[in-house]
Amino acid sequence: MSAKLLVTGGAGYIGAQLVHDLLVAGYQVVVVDDFSTGHPEALYRVHALTGRQSEVFRGDISDGRLLSRALAGVDAVLHLAAYKMVGESMVEPERYFRNNLGGMAQLLESMHVAGVSRIVYSSSAAVYGSQADPQRPIDEDAPLRPENPYGFTKAQGEQMLEWMAWCRQWSAISLRYFNPVGAHPSGRIGQPQDGAASLVPRALQAILKEDARLQVFGTDYATPDGTGLRDYIHVVDLSRAHLAALGALLDTPVSRGHQIFNVGTGRPHSVREVLAACQRATGIRVPCDEAPRRPGDVACAVADPTRLRRELGFEATLGLDAMVTSAWEWCRGNPTGYGPIEPRAPRPLPLGRGSLPPSAAPTTQGRIK
Ligand SMILES: NC(=O)c1ccc[n+]([C@@H]2O[C@H](COP(=O)([O-])OP(=O)(O)OC[C@H]3O[C@@H](n4cnc5c(N)ncnc54)[C@H](O)[C@@H]3O)[C@@H](O)[C@H]2O)c1
Secondary structure, eight states: OOOEEEEETTTSHHHHHHHHHHHHTTOEEEEEEOOSSSOHHHHHHHHHHHSOOOEEEESOTTOHHHHHHHTTTOOEEEEOOSOOOHHHHHHOHHHHIIIIIIHHHHHHHHHHHHTOOEEEEEEEGGGTOSOSSTTSOBOTTSOOOOOSHHHHHHHHHHHHHHHHHHHHOOEEEEEEEOEEEOOOTTSSSOOOGGGOOSHHHHHHHHHHSTTOOEEEEOSOSSSTTSSOEEEEEEHHHHHHHHHHHHHHHHHOSSOOEEEEEEESOSOEEEHHHHHHHHHHHHSSOOOEEEEOOOTTOOSEEOBOOHHHHHHHOOOOOOOHHHHHHHHHHHHHHOTTTTOOOTTTOSSOOOSBSOBOOOOOSOOSTTOOO
């Protein structure tokens, strides 16, 4: 019998790709999602692509009664549900504390009550903030210097897991994602544009929308072409990293404690390189303007992914062109993302508990009709 997993935030950008891959790998999957930023349509499409169903609980991870039902028989949790917008977290920090920390505290308590002691946690490179030597790849022992409430909540989430591993002998793995980019190769699941603050979706939007232009913030950094260097990881690779982490947790009967891994490629790409990749993928030059540096942006933020390779045997395989090409396929085929969530969702999900009904014919152009 295959393991049963709970994925929180399984209808989100990364969660949908992960639920897809877990179903393909033969796991039984339960999803808890309140659809605050995720989309039911993402799960319909995952089910259509895989020919398998996850069990979906529509609701908030701060609802202990909902979690106790969702956790029945679960072997491990993959915890992705969170708010993730750095700028928004500066404006509404308390919302981030309540959801990312309050929600996670409830999840951990419910896991304890249900006797579930294995968890993979979505952390972020935002925990590092600016490092003393921005040219050096960042390893997991670098000091934590979150510079916004979002990064703070991710660092605190890791600390909670540290204590659960220590006090309750849990096995926990925190994955510090660098910059997830790209979409499922089918072009059917990807990052909704409404939640995209990152470079590639914004560049592709600038190509798609007649009146949009991309702003390139900072062209005078001490980097080869003057623009900032970042470590981008294909969402398909990122999802694979979760399966590697999960395999390690499920393989070990005794506590592994809490382990932390960077998930990046270790290869830096400048903004100009990304824009060139967008032009290669689309055949269109990204309309853009140069703008001053933004406060808080660093010249270079690149992962040292050695620990992930050494301890979990995982290595990212997909390069920048594959990331951008898949993002373009998604963006072009779904210009409005999954379409409006409310109030026009045509196939309402049961509140609380329930499996999604089998997918109807796939919607075209990402519009829910
Ligand atoms: N995308 C990135 O650039 C990035 C980078 C580093 C880390 N992360 C982390 O990865 C995780 C997933 O990110 P994503 O890009 O898929 O974001 P997303 O917003 O697309 O997905 C988050 C999902 O969680 C759900 N959710 C949020 N709060 C919830 C709650 N209280 N109860 C139930 N469901 C809830 C949302 O509806 C959504 O489906 C997050 O924890 C995020 O912090 C993302």
